[in-house]
Amino acid sequence: MASAGGQGNSVSRWWGRRMRSDNARGYALLSPTFFSVLLMMALPLIAVFVLSFWTQKGFKIDTAFTTANYETFLNYSEKPIYLTLTLRSLEMSLTATIVVLLLAFPMAYFLAFRVTKRKVLWLILITVPFWTSYLLRVFSWKLILGYDGVINTGLKSLGLIDEPLTFLLYNKLAVTITLAHSWVAFAVLPIYVSLEKIDRSLLEAAADLGDSPFRRFWRVTFPLALPGLISAGLLVFIPTVGDYVTPSLVGGTDGIMIGSIIQTLFGKVNNAPLGAATSVMMMTIVTLLVCLFLGGVQVLKKLSARV
Amino acid sequence: MRMRGLPLFVYAILFLVFIYVPVLLLPLFSLNDGQYVAFPIKALTFKWYGEMFDASQLQRALMNSVKVGIAVAIVSTLFGMLASLSFTRYKLRAKTALNGFILLPLVIPSIILGIALLVILRQFLDASLSLWTVGAAHVLICTPFAMLVLIARLEGFDRSLEEASLDLGENRFMTFFRVTLPLALPGVVSSVLISFTTSFDEFVLAFFLSSSEPTLPLYIYGQLRFPQKLPQVLALGSCIIAVSFILIAFAEWYRRRGLATTPAKA
Numbered sequence: 001m002a003s004a005g006g007q008g009n010s011v012s013r014w015w016g017r018r019m020r021s022d023n024a025r026g027y028a029l030l031s032p033t034f035f036s037v038l039l040m041m042a043l044p045l046i047a048v049f050v051l052s053f054w055t056q057k058g059f060k061i062d063t064a065f066t067t068a069n070y071e072t073f074l075n076y077s078e079k080p081i082y083l084t085l086t087l088r089s090l091e092m093s094l095t096a097t098i099v100v101l102l103l104a105f106p107m108a109y110f111l112a113f114r115v116t117k118r119k120v121l122w123l124i125l126i127t128v129p130f131w132t133s134y135l136l137r138v139f140s141w142k143l144i145l146g147y148d149g150v151i152n153t154g155l156k157s158l159g160l161i162d163e164p165l166t167f168l169l170y171n172k173l174a175v176t177i178t179l180a181h182s183w184v185a186f187a188v189l190p191i192y193v194s195l196e197k198i199d200r201s202l203l204e205a206a207a208d209l210g211d212s213p214f215r216r217f218w219r220v221t222f223p224l225a226l227p228g229l230i231s232a233g234l235l236v237f238i239p240t241v242g243d244y245v246t247p248s249l250v251g252g253t254d255g256i257m258i259g260s261i262i263q264t265l266f267g268k269v270n271n272a273p274l275g276a277a278t279s280v281m282m283m284t285i286v287t288l289l290v291c292l293f294l295g296g297v298q299v300l301k302k303l304s305a306r307v
Numbered sequence: 308m309r310m311r312g313l314p315l316f317v318y319a320i321l322f323l324v325f326i327y328v329p330v331l332l333l334p335l336f337s338l339n340d341g342q343y344v345a346f347p348i349k350a351l352t353f354k355w356y357g358e359m360f361d362a363s364q365l366q367r368a369l370m371n372s373v374k375v376g377i378a379v380a381i382v383s384t385l386f387g388m389l390a391s392l393s394f395t396r397y398k399l400r401a402k403t404a405l406n407g408f409i410l411l412p413l414v415i416p417s418i419i420l421g422i423a424l425l426v427i428l429r430q431f432l433d434a435s436l437s438l439w440t441v442g443a444a445h446v447l448i449c450t451p452f453a454m455l456v457l458i459a460r461l462e463g464f465d466r467s468l469e470e471a472s473l474d475l476g477e478n479r480f481m482t483f484f485r486v487t488l489p490l491a492l493p494g495v496v497s498s499v500l501i502s503f504t505t506s507f508d509e510f511v512l513a514f515f516l517s518s519s520e521p522t523l524p525l526y527i528y529g530q531l532r533f534p535q536k537l538p539q540v541l542a543l544g545s546c547i548i549a550v551s552f553i554l555i556a557f558a559e560w561y562r563r564r565g566l567a568t569t570p571a572k573a
Contacts, residue, residue: 030394041412106318127555135508276426
């Protein structure tokens, strides 16, 4: 403002001296957010890493360095629970992720290629449920799949079954369905964005050059949608491996995941260092899998470019 | 709708049914005059809604959630605004890495974030847990959402308006308040509402980081153990879903409408 007083000017001169370049001003603007994430995420994660090399002795923590917790985690013959549950969590998350991608792709395709009017309305309809209480949505599945739940009582009152179906709740299937339902809306958006970006003239060219709609889909649409599918897959897979709410509400003993164990170790069992080691192992395994997967995608890309 | 598009259209409708049925089930059975969530539905009643509001613990939990939610909405939007301004208005080195770093809390399972904060607070700092610790954790997961919404908005309008303001002698600070902020308003409103709802509905972080003062999702989780409380939980859940729906639908509509009406970049 032209009428800014002398004080304002001296402040801005001081500011100008501090911020010689435009870049410095950019970094200064970013720093509160950056340091808050550093303080509240990076530092605590380092703390978990440090804690995982300590041991719980009664109510005290022994801070002598040891890899005992990792040995417990990896000791399959005596303590099979950790590796078993890690593998089971990976399996259930992966299944849920694949189900989510299969369900989300046609929806994203419909949004990108078929919806011409009221696109915003469709997008809002799909995204809104994702934002509403995760806890309540999972709880709702418990009510649907339960012994006296919606499906069983519904089928009974229609006269289709006499005895309630027991395979619905408290198993891996229930966890997979619930996870898929919770995340499917989230996966539609990245796929939709990548489909929407596809240059329509490429599709016309493929059709003009004699590709059938089916071949055109596999040779043009699908490869170009792949980045969206990959990011959607990762956005679903990574958080679901550590999910705690879903297995605890609909999983029963069959559907326990690694997140449930981590919670118990920090809670009832009161062995925070072992819980920390379990968390570190879970994160490491997930990160390795993601890197392997992305590396594999790169290799495939290079191979297909050479052919 | 051409015939070719019909199967996909049917699929899209079924998809909507699949994602909406579990959400709409709670309101449906909250009006049922029976202790159980089971067919056939007996009679319509609003009594569970009346009984729900009698619980003083519930009112306390509701107040806690609202307090945390408002604080989280303001702080996350502020952090999101600062970050998105620096990403869209300046050429930063390592921009992708910095951006990824701030978005990281979105992909880390919340149980890991929860225990990590618990570990540093309890084992290393010996701090006590409170609504403040819950709020801090919520800021961590809401900031990425706020930043994404605001970046989309700030990239969407004409930079020359800001340049004009600077050329005409306005300083950067006032340019932000008189040009950037009014134009970014739909993004700001959307960011505030999304952050509030995310915090209001969040369970896992609150589960690990709260003390004796529960937030609303924690209160509900506690009530799930008592079958006789189920109807009241359904009534409460329906209210929460309704509020979340209205806030988010408004936020999304306002934001996307805003994107559609802004003059495109030159």
